[in-house]
Amino acid sequence: MDAIAQHYPQHIATLRQRSDALLAEHNLAGMVIDAGYPAAIFLDDMEYPFKANPHFKQWVPLTDNPHCMLVIRQGAKPQLLFYRPVDFWHKVAPLPTESWVEQVELIEFARLEQLLELMPQDKQQFAYIGAHADHAASLGLTLVNPKPLMDGIHFSRSIKTQYEIECMREANRIAVIGHQAARDAFMAGASEFAIQQAYLSAVGQGENQVPYGSIIALNQNSAILHYTKLEQTVPAQRLSFLIDAGAQVNGYASDITRSYAYESTGLYAELVAAMDAHQQQILAMIKPGVAYLDLHLDMHRRVAQMLNQFELASGSEQQLIDLGITKAFYPHGLGHPIGLQVHDVAGFMQSADGTEQMPPEGVTVRCTRIIEAGMVLTIEPGLYVIDSLLNDLSDEAKALLNPVRIDELRPYGGVRIEDDVVVLADGIDNLTRQFGL
Template identity: 55%
Template sequence: MEHLSELYRDHLNILNARAKEILTREKMAGLVIHSGQLHRQFLDDMDYPFKVNPHFKAWVPVVDNPNSWLVINGVDKPKLLFYKPQDFWHKVADIPDDYWTPHVDIQILTKADQVAEYLPSNLNDWAYIGEHLDVAEVLGLSARNPDAVMHYLHFHRASKTPYELACMREANRIAVLGHTAAKEAFFGGGSEYDILLAYLAATGQGENDLPYGNIIGLNENAAILHYMVQERKAPAQRHSFLIDAGASCVGYAADITRTYAFEKNPFYDLIKAMDQLQLAVIDMMAPGVKYADLHQATHDKLASVLLDAGLATGTAEDLLASGVTRAFFPHGLGHMIGLQVHDVGGFAQDDRGTHLAAPESHPFLRCTRALEAGQVLTIEPGLYIIDSLLADLQPAAKALVNWSAVDQFRPFGGIRIEDNVVVHADSIENMTRECGLVD
C-alpha cells in the first residue's frame, strides 16, 4: 500500500499542475467538483444506482458517496467535503482511511444543503464541474462546466499517470478472473444467465459495480453488438460464445471481449484468424500513429481474412471499395478507456477543443487522435453475420459475398476480440494478455 500511496501522491501532483495551468489560462480561482446526487425513480421512493461524476473520481477514489465535493485551486491539497449524514435508514459511508487519505484535506459534511458553509466565500471566479447545474446556480457558481476548462481536462485525461495505469492493470486482472470463469461455464453447459453469475462470482463485483452491463451472447446472439438479454435457458445446441465484460478498480475500467467455439471447426479457425489480426494491429501501435489509420489497416487485414475463410470472393481491394468489409465489421476499432469505458477526448486534437470527427466512411469510430505515450485504448476488431447489413449491400458488392458460407457461419453469430493496450514511449503493453487472458 505504501507504493500505491506514492503513486497516488504523484498522481495528485500531476492533476494539480494541470488544474493550475487551465485556471491560470482562464483567469479562474479554482474548481468545485461535485460527486453527484441520487436520482429518484419515477413514482417511487427508491433511487437509481448512483454513478459518480468521472471528474470527481479522477481526484479521489470515492465512487459510491453522493453529495460530496472537491475544492481544487491547483496549489494546495485537494479539499474533500465528504458526505456523512445521520441516517438510520441506510448504511452511511465510513470516514475514509486508506492509502490516499494523507494526501487530501478531508472535511465531514453532515447535511447536503449546508455545503455552502464549506466552500470559498466568493465563488465568482470558481467553476462548477458536475451534472447538477441547478445546485450550482443556487450556490452562486455562474461558470458551470465551462467549455475551455472541460476541453482541457478531457484532452489531458487521455494521458494516464502511473497511478492510473496501476489501477487499470488491477481492473484487467479482476476482469480476467471473470472471463476465465465465464469460459468454463460456457463449456460446462451454462445458459447466458448462468455464465453471468459465474462472471460476477469470480470478479467479486455486482452488476452495479461493473463499468458497464455485460454482453454475454450464445450462438446467433453473438452477432448483436450490444446484446443485453441474458437468456435463462441454455440453447439446445451450443455453437459459440461471445463475452464483452469488464471490471472496475477504484473507478477505473477494464473492457475485454473474447469469442469461443464449442468445437474445433471452421468457426474456431476463423476466431484464430481474427486473434492474429488483432495482435498484428496492436503491433502497429506506436506514438505518432493515427488511430484512424489503425482502423483502416484493420479493414485491410479483414479483407484477407474474409477471402481466406471463403466468406467473400474477388480481391481485397474489391471488398474494401464496395463496402463488404464494413458490412462484416460495422463498428470502430476501439476507444480510449480509463475513468469511463468510452473515455472522453477521443476526437480532441488539442486541449482547446479542436474536433476531428470520424471519417464519413467509418462513422462509428470513437477516436481520431494520434497515439501518445500514456494513452490506453481498446483494440477490438470484429467479424459478424448481420443479415440487415449484408442485405443493404449494393448488387455489385453482394456478388462478392459467398452466401453459402454466410449460411454456414450464421448460427455462430460473430467474433470480437478486445484487449486494453497502453502506449509507452518505446513499447506497447497489452494489459489484458499480460494478466493471463490469451484466448
C-alpha cells in the first residue's frame, strides 16, 4: 500500500474526532458538505471548469465529481452521496472502488431530485458547508456556512495529517518533474507558451487540473508577479526564466518557484544564487514557536543586504526598509499556508474562535501565525525591478538608488525562489528540494 493510502484511515479518524468535537461545541447533529457544481457561462451552453469545494475533498479524494455530497454525523461513519446520472452525452464516473471507500458509507443516486430524500430528517440540526446557498435552501438546509463552525474547521486545517502531507509530497514530486522539463525547454530556446506545454505534459495534468495558472515568464516578464499571458514568440535574447507552477494530488496542491539565468555568469546568475542562499537560511530558522511575520521582516533585512551587495541601492538596512525601498523591490509576502488551497485558509487566525491578527500597516504578508508542528508553509522571497513601484518612491529614497545598475538588471525582470515545507518539532521537512530541484 502506498504512503497516501496507508495514512488515509487515520486521516478520516482525525477528521471525525475534530468534527465530533466542533459539532458538539456548536450544538449541531451534523453537517452536509456540498462538492459543488459547475457554473454556466453566460449566454452559452458550456460551463466553467469545475473546482470541488475544499471542505469536500478534505474528506474524500474526489476532485472532479460535481453534485456529490457528504453527510457528516456525530459518532457515525461519513455518508458519501455519489452522483452517477444516466447520460449518453458525457462520460459518467464509475463508482469508486479504491481502499479509501471502506472509510465511508457510499450511497449512489442517479437523479438530482433524489437528494432531498437523502438529506437528514432533522435538517435544522445540520449545517450546510458549500458555495450554493440557493441549493441548500432547496434541500431544506437553512444554516449555511455558520461562521463559528467554519472558523473552527479552518483553524484545524492548519495542522495537516500525515495523509495530507503525503499528498503534498507527491504533488511536489510531480511538479519537480515539470519544473525540470520547463527548465530544459527554456535552455533549448522555447517560447513561454511552449515551455508551459512542456510543463503540463511532464506533470500529466491539464491547465484546469493543476492548482493554479502557471507563471512562465521570460526576461522582463519575470517582474510581473502574476504573469499568465504567455507569449508564443521566442524573444530575441534569452536572459532569464522564472517559473512558478505546481501540481495537485487528491485535491492537495504544491507551489514551487525557480529562477534561471541563461548565462551561468553575470549579475542575474549571481542574484539567483544569492537569493537561493538567503531562502535556505530563512528555511533553517523555521521551528515551532517562531512568528511567521518575523521571518518575513527578516527577509526584508536580507533584501536590503542584497541591494547593497549588488549595488542596486546604497544605505543602511534600516534606511532601505524605512524608506520603502526594500518593499519596492520585494512587494509581496514571504509565503503562505498551503494545502487544499494554494493560499490555504487561516493564515491570520490566532485561535479557533476566529480571532485574527492582521499584518502591521504597510506590511504585505499572508500569514501572521505562530508556527506550529504540522503546518505546511511556502517560503518564497523575491527581488524585482518594477518601475511603477520605484517611480512611487520619495525623492529621498530615489537618491539612494543606482539607476545604472537597475537599468542593467531591468531586462532580466526579477528572481523568486519557493519551496513547500512541513514544520517538524525540530525543523522542517522540505517537500520540494528532496526531489532534486
